[in-house]
Amino acid sequence: MTTTEIDNNTGLVTQEYKINMGPQHPAAHGVLRLVLTLNGEIIEKVEPDLGYIHRGIEKMTERDTYKQIVHLTDRLDYLSSHINNEAVCLAVENALEIEVSDRVKVIRTIIGELTRLASHQLWWGVMGMDIGALTTFMYAFRDRELINDIMEETCGTRLTMNYNKPGGLMFDIHPNFQKRVKEFIKQFKVSLPEYNTLLSGNVIFKKRLQGIGYMSKEDAIAYGVSGPSARGSNISCDVRKIHPYSAYDKVDFKEILIEGGDSYDRYMVRMFEMEESMKIIEQLIDNIPEGDFETKTSAILKLPKGEYYQKVESARGEFGVFIVSDGKKSPYRMKFRSPGFANLSILDKISRGHKIADLVAIMSSLDFVIPDIDR
Amino acid sequence: MTNTELQTLMSSWMDGLEFADEGVQHLTITVGKENLRNLMLKLRDGEGAFDYMFSLTAVDWGKERGMVYHLESTKHRHIIVVHVTTDDEVLDSIHDIYPTAILNEREAFDLMGITFNGHPDLRRLFLQDDWVGHPLRKDYVDEANMIVR
Numbered sequence: 001m002t003t004t005e006i007d008n009n010t011g012l013v014t015q016e017y018k019i020n021m022g023p024q025h026p027a028a029h030g031v032l033r034l035v036l037t038l039n040g041e042i043i044e045k046v047e048p049d050l051g052y053i054h055r056g057i058e059k060m061t062e063r064d065t066y067k068q069i070v071h072l073t074d075r076l077d078y079l080s081s082h083i084n085n086e087a088v089c090l091a092v093e094n095a096l097e098i099e100v101s102d103r104v105k106v107i108r109t110i111i112g113e114l115t116r117l118a119s120h121q122l123w124w125g126v127m128g129m130d131i132g133a134l135t136t137f138m139y140a141f142r143d144r145e146l147i148n149d150i151m152e153e154t155c156g157t158r159l160t161m162n163y164n165k166p167g168g169l170m171f172d173i174h175p176n177f178q179k180r181v182k183e184f185i186k187q188f189k190v191s192l193p194e195y196n197t198l199l200s201g202n203v204i205f206k207k208r209l210q211g212i213g214y215m216s217k218e219d220a221i222a223y224g225v226s227g228p229s230a231r232g233s234n235i236s237c238d239v240r241k242i243h244p245y246s247a248y249d250k251v252d253f254k255e256i257l258i259e260g261g262d263s264y265d266r267y268m269v270r271m272f273e274m275e276e277s278m279k280i281i282e283q284l285i286d287n288i289p290e291g292d293f294e295t296k297t298s299a300i301l302k303l304p305k306g307e308y309y310q311k312v313e314s315a316r317g318e319f320g321v322f323i324v325s326d327g328k329k330s331p332y333r334m335k336f337r338s339p340g341f342a343n344l345s346i347l348d349k350i351s352r353g354h355k356i357a358d359l360v361a362i363m364s365s366l367d368f369v370i371p372d373i374d375r
Numbered sequence: 376m377t378n379t380e381l382q383t384l385m386s387s388w389m390d391g392l393e394f395a396d397e398g399v400q401h402l403t404i405t406v407g408k409e410n411l412r413n414l415m416l417k418l419r420d421g422e423g424a425f426d427y428m429f430s431l432t433a434v435d436w437g438k439e440r441g442m443v444y445h446l447e448s449t450k451h452r453h454i455i456v457v458h459v460t461t462d463d464e465v466l467d468s469i470h471d472i473y474p475t476a477i478l479n480e481r482e483a484f485d486l487m488g489i490t491f492n493g494h495p496d497l498r499r500l501f502l503q504d505d506w507v508g509h510p511l512r513k514d515y516v517d518e519a520n521m522i523v524r
Contacts, residue, residue: 048478051501058486059510059521221426221449224475235449242452307456309400309430309445320430322445333511335432337445342429345478374501 016044021359023052028363029126030370034347041355046348054374061334066092066166066301069334073321074160076336077372079119080314082111082155085164087321090245091310092166095303095323101291102247104168106284109247110181111155111163113277117188118147119315120270120277127267127364128199131208136199143191146184150177166301168294181285185278192274200271209264213350213362216261223349224342227317228273229366232266234259239313251280263365270367300329316340316367340372376453378402381423388417401445405458408466414457415444415472424448425455431479433487435513436460440489461489468494486511 004015016039023033031052037045057076061069070088074081086108093100125140148158154174155163163170199205215225220233230237238255240248256272258265303325311320317339324333343366351359376384381402382394392414393405406414418425430445441460447453459466468491470476480491481500488509491497499506508515 051499051503054501056510219474222474224427224429224473226429237449307399307403307443309454309456311429318429320445322430322432322443324434324443333432333434335430337430341478342475345475 032370046351057375077369081160082115083314087312089164089166091308091321095308102289103291105247106288113280116315117277118144123367130360130364150180167297172293212358213263215350223346228269232269233261251283253280266365338372401454401456403456411459412467415469424450428473433483465490467492
């Protein structure tokens with residue numbers, strides 16, 4: 001479109017203009033500013049402006065010890081905190097060839113899946129809310145509370161757990177852990193179909209999502225999109241399947257793949273993933289092997305000189321930790337590959353031509369957590 | 376493809392590549408900055424089918440700075456690491472080969488001060504436009520905001 005058009009009959013002036021969405025926008029769930037170039041209500045360009053919650057975590061790691069760094073990572077994607085912690089621990093354990101017991105692997109997997117469930121529940125609640133269905137938020141938070149209670153009892157914290165450490169876990173599971181997890185699974189097996197009745201089949205909801213924000217398979221790979229967002233475009237990218245870690249090679253679960261690539265497909269991937277997560281937990285919860293919950297390590301760990309990369313599947317996609325070590329107690333350089341950052345880069349491409357209200361739906365279907373993007 | 380096969384394949388494309396296979400997690404290739412774009416094009420379109428660049432890291436190696444690229448093939452599932460360094464803070468942009476580099480190169484420019492030739496929109500990403508210096512450099516000093524241990 002040319003910058004200014006004047007209608008000959010009416011004299012009305014149409015011009016391209018820019019507006020800010022955010023940094024304080026309720027649908028962004030954090031401080032993300034998008035500069036939108038609009039033609040009427042049609043989006044022509046989306047430019048993300050980042051850094052409102054940039055804390056320089058990568059620079060901070062260069063002065064901390066590896067055991068301290070674990071505690072910084074759950075401030076990245078706070079909804080996948082346990083999984084982020086696990087990534088750093090796995091990287092350090094692999095570099096130092098520390099063997100952890102099967103008990104640790106199984107507990108890490110169970111808590112990881114509980115984290116994924118809690119994250120998807122929250123996402124589902126706010127997804128409905130963004131589209132205008134406020135009830136979903138109440139349903140999701142009711143069920144998420146049960147997971148948070150389990151976390152509080154076993155890990156000591158509800159959100160940023162810090163339950164992992166290089167060599168194992170901070171402490172053993174609480175005696176009530178298995179009982180409460182089973183209670184939760186029993187309850188959530190009833191709630192999840194309720195979620196589908198309430199929202200997934202809703203005609204208005206479907207019309208708001210279907211055909212909106214189409215992401216082709218080729219684009220998604222080229223932009224580095226991962227996680228449920230990529231699996232909605234039929235890309236097999238589940239790190240739990242492709243590069244298994246902890247106990248994921250011992251459990252039977254499906255990688256959810258949906259062809260289509262629009263917002264509704266990305267939504268459905270997460271809905272099915274919750275079922276798979278429950279399946280994983282059910283297989284493990286009665287079979288937690290006996291053993292030590294930690295392998296003793298010295299207070300200060302020094303990684304041998306070299307480069308280490310560890311990837312895990314967080315609730316948002318592929319979370320990676322890249323460590324360059326020069327043999328000292330702190331890393332020489334540490335990089336966090338955040339799934340949200342890569343998923344954000346495709347936002348401009350898939351939102352062009354849609355309306356502002358659709359952008360809200362697209363953002364929800366990509367499930368951003370802003371501290372994860374800003375680091 | 377095995378690491379040896381990948382090495383043979385890449386050596387047939389161009390000279391001047393250095394390979395590290397022993398004592399590293401993934402096959403690591405060091406390329407001169409003049410060959411970077413050429414190599415990336417061949418990696419994406421060639422037999423290795425490295426279509427998924429999952430990580431771009433700017434590293435300050437002391438005397439020079441550079442980028443570390445992690446690539447994976449969604450078809451064969453093999454992973455390689457590409458190293459490139461620059462002594463004058465300038466590298467060629469690969470944003471048109473791997474679009475994921477658009478934001479990642481802006482991040483590298485912002486935090487490490489590497490300029491990318493041909494990048495369409497090279498501005499600071501996280502820090503304010505009037506910020507002085509590039510924090511991820513080893514010689515960066517900020518007495519007000521940094522606690523040095």
